[in-house]
Structure formats: C-alpha cells, structure tokens
Amino acid sequence: MTDSIGTRRVGRRGFLAGAGAGALAGALPATAGAAKKPAKKAAKKPKTKKVDVCVVGAGLCGLTAARDLRRAGLKVHVIEADKRVGGRVWTDFTSDHVPANYGATFIGPGQDRIAALASELGVKTYLTYNDGKNVLYFDGQRQLYTGTVPPIDVASLVEAQLLINQLNSMAQEIDPAAPWKAPHAKEWDGQTFETWKLANAKTDGARKLMDLAIEALFSVQSPEVSLLFVVFYIRSAGNLNLLVDTPGGAQESQFVGGSQQIPEKLAASLGKGAVTLDSPVRYVITKGRLTTVRSERITVVARRVLIAVPPPMVTRIVFEPGLAALKDQLYQHLPLGSIGKAIAIYDTPFWRKAGLTGQATGDTGPMKATFDLTPPSGSPGVMMGFIDGQDARVFGTWTQQERHDRCIEQFAVYFGDEARKPRQFLNVLWDEQPLHRGCPVTVPGPGVLTAFGDALHARDGARFFASTETATVWAGYMDGAIQAGQTVAAEIAKDLG
Ligand SMILES: Cc1cc2nc3c(=O)[nH]c(=O)nc-3n(C[C@H](O)[C@H](O)[C@H](O)COP(=O)(O)OP(=O)(O)OC[C@H]3O[C@@H](n4cnc5c(N)ncnc54)[C@H](O)[C@@H]3O)c2cc1C
Incomplete structure (x- = not known):
C-alpha cells in the first residue's frame, strides 16, 4: 500500500485517538447539562471468549509465548491492534x-x-x-575500503579498537538478568555514553565511530543513552563486534x-481463530481471579494476561487496578x-x-x-x-x-x-507509526536501570509483561523477542501449575 513516491500510508484508524478517547471516557464524569448528541447506530458488541491466558500483542514475543503456552496444554487467545501480525517485523x-x-x-x-x-x-x-569494497564518506570525502577497518588515521583507529576492547571487557561484568546489580552499575548508570566517550576518546575519528555505533544500535544520540545500558546490550549479544559486523x-x-513470513507462519501454527487482528486493547480489568481484556473487536476473560507490547505502548492501555507504581514509573522512563x-x-x-x-x-x-x-x-x-x-x-x-x-x-x-x-x-x-511511535528498542537514559530496573521482569498480579526489552540474550533483536516470549510462557505455565 504505497503511493508513487512510496509513502507508507496507515490505512487504519489512528490508534492513539481511539485510546485517548477511551481513557477519557473511563476517567471523566459526564458533564451535567451537556447537550445530547444524536444517537448513532448502535456499535456491534464485541464477542467474548474465555481462556486460560490472553496475550496482548502479536509480535514475535507474544506469538512465541502463545505457542509455548498452548504446548503446555493451556487455552490461549492473542489480540493484536494492527491488521497484520509481526509488530516490529514488517x-x-x-x-x-x-x-x-x-x-x-x-x-x-x-x-x-x-x-x-x-x-x-x-x-x-x-x-x-x-x-567488493565499502564506502566511507567522512568530511565530504569519499573513500573505498575492504573489510571492517575504515580508512581513517591510525591514531583514531588504534583508539577506537582500544575503546571496543574496553567496552567488551566491561560487558563481562554484567549479569544480563540484572545489569543494575553489576559492581560498577551506579558509576556506569550515572553517566551517558557521551560522557564516557568524551572522557575516554581523544581523537576525532574514534569519537565519530563511537557515535555512529550508538546511532546504528539504538537510533538515538550518544547523550541520550546510559553507559550501563550500552554495556548491558553488548553483554546480551556477546560482544560489540557481533552487534556491528556484517559477515560474522x-x-x-x-x-x-x-522477515514477516516468520510471525505469519507462527501465528498460523496457533490454529484458526487463535488471533484477533485489528483490535487494539483498551482496558485490562482484574477482579478477583479473572482478568477481562477489552479490545475493539473482542473481549477476552482470562486467568492470566501477558502484555507483549513495548513499554511505551503499555501505558496507553487502561489498567484496573493501576499498574504497580515502580513498573509504571519504569515505563515512563523508557523512550523508543x-x-x-x-x-x-x-x-x-x-x-x-x-x-x-x-x-x-x-x-x-x-x-x-x-x-x-x-x-x-x-x-x-x-x-x-x-x-x-x-x-x-x-x-x-x-x-x-x-x-x-x-x-x-x-x-x-x-x-x-x-x-x-x-x-x-x-x-x-x-x-x-501509530502502534509504535519509534523503534527499534527502548533506550534508558542515565539513572533509569539502577532506579527502576527491578520492575523490568516483575509480574503484577495476574498481569505478566514481556517484549524484546525484557530479553537477557540479544535484547532488542528478534532473537531476544523469542527468548523473552519463551521465558515468560514458562513462568505463566508454572504459575497456573
Ligand atoms: C527498523 C527496524 C530494524 C530492525 N532490524 C532488526 C534486525 O535486522 N534484526 C533483528 O533481529 N531485529 C531487528 N529489529 C528489532 C526487532 O524487530 C524487534 O526486537 C522485535 O521484532 C520485537 O518483537 P516484540 O514481540 O518484542 O515486539 P513488537 O514486534 O513491537 O510486538 C508488539 C505488538 O503489540 C501490538 N500492540 C501494541 N499495542 C497494542 C494494544 N493496545 N493492543 C493490542 N496489540 C498492541 C503491536 O502492534 C505489535 O504487533 C528492528 C526493528 C526495527 C523497527
């Protein structure tokens, strides 16, 4: 669905407008004396389904979890806001x-x-x-080179390699399940990558290469990201070279x-009727032992709910009771x-x-x-x-x-x-994109992981949360989304025992 220049048109109704209106409708009392609008044609009532687990979000994480939960013998239904499955795989x-x-x-x-x-x-x-050869275009000059070593001055190259070694060795200190508990966590989370770069790189070339790596990995600038998060990311992949290289x-x-064939085939493997598309979840209401998940086209009543949506989009759903304070605060500090x-x-x-x-x-x-x-x-x-x-x-x-x-x-x-x-x-x-508002991953600034990290993997009563952001291996990648889905599915299955 593209026009002649190739704009991606979003054909569906704006999610945000709907979500905002829904939230307001729930939060505000009706104004006394407000003029009555003419009655609209009654909307079709969404159908209701009862399952063990309702999964919100049909990205790789949610779909993987749904499959594992079904394999554990549980009844599962997946609700996806978009007209397609895959989320960040499109x-x-x-x-x-x-x-x-x-x-x-x-x-x-x-x-x-x-x-x-x-x-x-x-x-x-x-x-x-x-x-063949790669192109390097620095300072208005185009140069060609082979392999992974760009043709910049030797001092910059040597320094860049030392910085890469240093980051790789810092990463060894991190437990990817709890980077905020690393021995140097406070020191590293107390600064941005920019601060660390300026203190450790003296050459222009090394500084430039470091900035380019940050932009390529996180799609933010060096002053926006915590050093601790950069080091965690490297640890979760293995090393920095693995993250940035093409061969190897x-x-x-x-x-x-x-790539989208993978979530499509995965969704198909769940069986007919297992996924409701084009149905943004607006409300998640827990009362007693059951949680009601209300979306545009279906209402699902479940014993457990998995919210498999990136953190900033979670806060656009209305939860009753509200999310645990630390989790809500964490999500307020995680921009894409x-x-x-x-x-x-x-x-x-x-x-x-x-x-x-x-x-x-x-x-x-x-x-x-x-x-x-x-x-x-x-x-x-x-x-x-x-x-x-x-x-x-x-x-x-x-x-x-x-x-x-x-x-x-x-x-x-x-x-x-x-x-x-x-x-x-x-x-x-x-x-x-209304259902994403940024990508490829959420990027904590300084102080966030050490202050709120404990809430990242925590469940909140009957509500579980996972996405590539909760992965401990290849966080931010498709592989991480699958690992996060597998991990949370095992936790939910155990909980339902
Ligand atoms: C430009 C770009 C390039 C990338 N390149 C790579 C790469 O080369 N290799 C790699 O491994 N990874 C790459 N990634 C990252 C990878 O796509 C993600 O890590 C992974 O797909 C995340 O999966 P997920 O299931 O955690 O989240 P998502 O894919 O975001 O899934 C969440 C789903 O929830 C849905 N949703 C949101 N709100 C609601 C709601 N209220 N109700 C119902 N559903 C809702 C969304 O529509 C979405 O389908 C890239 C990402 C981008 C954007």
Missing part, C-alpha cells in the same frame, strides 16, 4: 512484488532462537551481499521472501529510539558491477549506513539506508518529495549517478 512489497523489510531484516551468528524458528517454519536465509555479525544474513528506512529499487544492483558491497558509512544524514537488500535471485537491485536518531527526527519534518530527493541524492553520493534513477522509492518512519 515486510511490505514493491510494485513488482519484491519484499521490502521496513523493520527487522538481518540475522547473524549466535541468534540461535530466530534461526531455529525460521528453519522450523521453512523460511530460508541468504548471505547479505559483501563482495548481526547483519550477516537475511530471510528469503522477507527514532528510526526510519529509505529503500530504493533499481533495475539491477548496479553498485555490484562497480565492485561495491552496497555498504556505506557516512558522517552526515539522512542515511549514515546503507545495505544491499537485493533478493537472492540478484534482481531487482534493492538499496536500503538507515535513518537514525536525530536524522530521523529531522526526516519527519520533510515532505515526501524532500525525503525522496535527499535520500536519492545521498545514494548517488555513495554509489554514483546510476542511483539517481530508481524505479521505485519507499520510505518508512517508525516514529510516525
């Missing part, structure tokens, strides 16, 4: 049916859960194109046919990053002929990192640029024509004039 198709991943795309070594799930569901992978790292492979993607489709991946991998790194926006997402058949050529952090916020102020023109111009700066003639241009800004 594949659109170009006008000639080529998959274009707006959300999660890559899978790499160590991400064993998503690899196993894809293989079980019959979704194959292929290697991200990596033959998190960008190594892609899924043939697009700002991220967009620009995808240009060409007749051929012309950069390959020029001996280029399609991977560019630049120091100016809108797109500071690009990848070749051409399907394994080799045609058409698909070029994708990430738009992260402050660049995404600026991108959001541009018209569709400006987005098109500036991204295409930047592809041309990286890869040459042929980039000026795409046959289609698509773009998405996750901050604009």
